[in-house]
Amino acid sequence: MNEKVATGARNVAIVGPYCSGKTTLMESLLSVTGAISRKGSIKEGNTVGDSSPEARDRQMSVEISVGSTTYEDINLTLLDCPGSVEFIQETYNALIGVGAAVVVCEADPDRILTLAPLFKFLDDWEIPHLVFINKMDRVCTDETRCATNFNAVLSALQKVSTRPIIPHQYPIGKDNQIIGYIDLVSEQAYHYHPHAPADPVPLPEALKEQEKTARAQMLETLADFDDHLLEELLEEIDPPQEEILQDIKMDLGADLIVPVFLGVAEQDYGVRPLLEALLREAPDPSETSERRGIQQDNEVPIAQVLKTYYTPQGGKLSLVRVWRGELTDGITLNGVRTGGIYRLLGQQQQAVQVAKVGELVALARMEGIKTGDTLTSNGNTVKALPRAQELRPVYAMAIAPEKRNDEVKLTTALAKLLDEDPSLYWEQHGDTHEVILWGQGEIHLKVSLDRLRRKYNLPMVTHLPRIAYKETIRKPTASIHGRYKHQSGGHGQFGDVYLDIRPLSRGEGFNFTETIVGGVVPKQYIPGVEMGVREFLQQGPLGFPVVDVAVTLTNGSYHSVDSSEQAFKQAARLAMQEGMAKCQPTLLEPIAAIEVIAPNEFTSKVLQLVTGRRGQILGYEPVADWQGWDKLSAYLPQAEMQDLIVELRSLTLGVGFFNWQYDHLQEVPDKLAEKVLATNS
Known part of the structure; x- marks a missing residue:
């Protein structure tokens, strides 16, 4: 690592969709600044980013990778952030601490929508950001297509950004490839060279008109935030480069604009001008602190x-x-x-x-x-800084150690796993008694299980979590008799009860009462009756816990010598066993209240997805602070939720998501109930 003494600092997050080239871009930036002597590659598994075994196994970022370097007396720290939506919590946690972000995307306007959640987060947190359109070599098959595609990408970017998108550069294509760019501030053209600085060249005659148009659009946007520049443009005065650069720096630092750069990170095309912009135009640390309301008025760290x-x-x-x-x-x-x-x-x-x-x-x-x-520091108190909202988990697996002796180590290992990754959650389910690991998707959980195996020597066996079905009754029954009589020498056991059983409204739980008259069941034995009833309800006639039932002890008899609380408990269990079978037991399933958020162009598909999973649509409406997105509210059986996120992402280019919480229990349709009971028998 560089050991030069730096006089300033910049920290930049490199963000963008999966496979857009973020790790390759960081490798190029570290190479250009001299932090590394040889560039690694994703295929060879030797990059600075994605250095964990889990990342290299999958050739994708699964956590924040840090690259520190020193360039032009600036300590520059780069954070290579995961692009997969399943690891987006990592990205959000990192973004709240950086001064600026580079949004990396491919030169494909049809995939720009995948950036929408990221732009929403950046705009909401007012984090200065610029765009690097990567892999331009794949679309610049000729001059015309290069420019057309570039403009299409700019238009698509504007649709997902609430800040004006302004090109900082314009591409030069020739002979079916991209060969350079035009700097729209200086109007200087450059030709690329692989892994070397670009050379200045005369502005191509064929691109002069397009360059003028693009530059005029850039200046008009900047003039929206600078009255002096607006006056110059109205008077047809060509503003000096220093003034334009100062405007870009101020507007970028205030998160008013989004400058756009382009290149091919794998060849280092466009990397050096991007680096210069980050040092020259990105805000310095004091500006970022002020934006977060942190005054530099004392030295308390x-x-x-x-x-x-x-x-x-x-x-x-x-x-x-x-x-x-x-x-x-x-x-x-x-x-x-x-x-x-x-x-x-x-x-x-x-x-x-x-x-x-x-x-x-x-x-x-x-x-x-x-x-x-x-x-x-010790002895000081400060107001807690805002933190990124923790995403609610949407995908679950039941896990258990391969070796039973490892169960004692699991809780400690899971605590460390969640410490590293706050978007995970685990629970010991009270009804199914399974250890459930929750996360943001199947790959997310598989990476977590790999870490348990590699870091803590805890290989796991997994299966889909069991649904916490319950059962209840549809009709009442009265005067169900239960008698327990046992004689085995000495004192015997005798308990005799009559019970009324009736259903309660959904969500009322369990209620036990007694209407004993004349002491036919002594008061000291009544708690035994209730205990027997409760124990039976832990597993009803269908094999599941029973809810929403009322039981009343109405009559009974006792023996002055042989009766006991235990005998009456057994009598109550016998009465419940006979009576519940007569009450038309029925299966209940947990229902979640969900909110699905997706671009409105996918709303009809989302409606079909939810209704196709037995969902009950409650309504949908535009998202108040997110133009072009809808929020659909529905009730959905938890049995249908296991892979909902997988199909939702597939339908919505990976950007759709949902929030959920348990809401109520509901009867399972008869045909489905038969399948559930057959599976659990």
Whole structure:
């Protein structure tokens, strides 16, 4: 890693859809800045990003990868963020701590919609961001198509952004390939060279008109935020480059515009101008702190945890953003003494003595500190900084250790797993007694299970979680007799009861009463009757817990010597066994209230998806703060929810999602109930 002394800091998140080239772009940036001497590749599995075994097995990012470098006296920290929607929580957690984001996308206007949730998050949090259109070599088969496709991508980007999209560059295509770009600020054309700086060349005559049009659009957008520039344009004065660059810097720092760059990261095309823009135009740390309401009026340090790692060698590492003051080696934060401060380059760690404002560093052995926590030095209190909203899990697996002896280790390992990845959740289900691991999708959970196996030597067996069916009754029955009589020498056992059983309204649970007159069942034995009833209801005639039932003890008899609480408990169980079978027991299933959010062009497909899974549509409406998106509300059986997220994403280019919560129990249709009972018999 570079060891030059830096005088400033920049931190940038590299975000975008799966397979857009984010890891390759970070590799190029690290190579150009001298942090690495040789570029790695995804295929060879030797990149700085995606260095974990789980990422390399799948050739995709599954967690935040950090690349630190020093360039032009600036400590530059790059965060390569996962592109898969199943790991988007990682990306959101990282974004709240950076000064700017580079949104990487392919030059395919039909796939720009996949950026919509990401742009929504960036716009909501007012995080400055620019776009790098990658893999331009795949579309620039000729000059005309290169320009046409570029403009189509710009138009598609504008549809998913609430901020104006402005091109910073314009592509030059020739002989079925992209050969360079035009800088719209300086109006200088450049030709690319693989893994080398671009050369300035004369502006192509064939592109002068398109360049003028694109530049005029850029300046008109900037003039919306600068009255002086607007006056110059009205007076047909060509503004100086310094003024244009200053406007871009100010407007980008205020998250008013989204500049667009282009290139081919694999060949380093366009990487150097992007790097220069990040250093020149991205906001410095003080601006970012002010935007978050953190005043630099004193030296009390404030930091925030963006990511937690558990490494095989170094134990726990907390990746933090320093918002104010500085962190020194050995400092105590939130009552925990740091075990070291490190700059990260993939798996490499470089110890540093001090971390200053704006830097992203890893703190060692911060036990008890969680992702999202706000840190400050001992004796000081600060207001907790906002953290990214935790996504509700939408996909589940039941898990159990392959070796029963490993069950004692599972809880500790799961705690560490959730510490690294807050979008996971686990529970010991009270009805099915299964350990359920919840996450954002099938791949997400498989990665988590790989970590359990590799990091904690806990291989798991998995299956789909059982549905927590219940049962109830449809009709009442009265005076059900239960008698328990047992004689085995000495005192015998005798209990005799009469019970009335009736259904309750859905959600009322269980109710036990007694109407005993004349002491035919002594008061000390009545609790035994209730206990017997409750025990029976744990597994009714259909084999499931019974709910929404009322039982009344109406009559009975006892023996002065042989009766006992235990005998009356057994008598009650016998009465329930006979009576419940006469009450038309019926199967109940849990119903979730769900809200499905997707672009309105997919609303009809989403309606079909939900109704095709026995869903009851409650209505749909536009999302108030998200133009072009609808929210559909419905009731959906949990039995139909297991792979709902998989099909929903398939229908909506991966961008549709849903929130849910348990709502009520509902009778299972008779034909389906027969299948359930046959499966569970």
